[in-house]
Amino acid sequence: MAVRKLLVPGAVVGHVTGIRPAMLSARGVRGLIIDLDNTLTHWNAPGCAPEIAAWLADLRHSGVAVCIVSNNGPARVGAFCASLSEPVPWIAQARKPRRSAYLRALALLDLPASSAAVVGDQVFTDIFGGNRAGLLTILVSPLGRREFAATRLVRVVEALWLRRLHAGGAVRSL
Ligand SMILES: [Mg+2]
Numbered sequence: 001m002a003v004r005k006l007l008v009p010g011a012v013v014g015h016v017t018g019i020r021p022a023m024l025s026a027r028g029v030r031g032l033i034i035d036l037d038n039t040l041t042h043w044n045a046p047g048c049a050p051e052i053a054a055w056l057a058d059l060r061h062s063g064v065a066v067c068i069v070s071n072n073g074p075a076r077v078g079a080f081c082a083s084l085s086e087p088v089p090w091i092a093q094a095r096k097p098r099r100s101a102y103l104r105a106l107a108l109l110d111l112p113a114s115s116a117a118v119v120g121d122q123v124f125t126d127i128f129g130g131n132r133a134g135l136l137t138i139l140v141s142p143l144g145r146r147e148f149a150a151t152r153l154v155r156v157v158e159a160l161w162l163r164r165l166h167a168g169g170a171v172r173s174l
Pocket of ligand 1: 038120122
C-alpha cells in the first residue's frame with residue numbers, strides 16, 4: 001500500500017470518550033489497542049482521570065477488550081495501568097510505528113486484526129503503525145500540548161497533512 005494511504009486515519013474522533021461501544025460493534029471491533037500519552041492522559045501525567053476510567057469500564061462491560069500500547073517506558077506505562085481498578089494488558093517501549101507491538105497486542109487480546117482498532121493522537125506513530133498492521137485506526141485530538149520536543153516538531157507536518165485530508169474530504173467520523 002502506498003505510504004500516503006497508510007497515513008490516513010480510518011476515523012477521527014475528538015476525544016476517546018466519544019468512541020462508544022455501539023460504534024465499535026457496528027464495525028465488528030471487539031478490541032481496542034490504545035495509546036497512552038495525550039490519548040488517555042496528559043503527557044507524563046500520573047494516574048487516570050475519572051471520566052477515562054469510567055469510559056474504560058464501560059468498554060469492558062460492553063465486551064470490548066483493551067490493551068495499552070505506548071512508546072513511553074515501562075515505569076510510566078506500568079504505573080498508569082496499576083492505577084486502574086481492573087488490570088489491563090500493556091506494552092511499553094512499543095517503537096511505534098513499527099508493527100511488532102501491535103501484533104503482540106493482538107496476541108494478548110486473542111483477536112485478529114480485522115476485529116480490533118488502534119486509537120491514538122499521532123498520525124506518524126499510531127495511525128501509520130496501525131494501518132501497517134492492518135487495523136482500523138482512530139485518530140483522537142491530543143489532550144494537551146505538552147510532549148517531547150521532537151513530537152512538537154512532527155506536529156507541524158501532521159497539521160499540514162490533516163488540513164489536506166480535511167480539504168479533500170478524506171476525514172471520516174466513526
Ligand atoms: Mg500519544
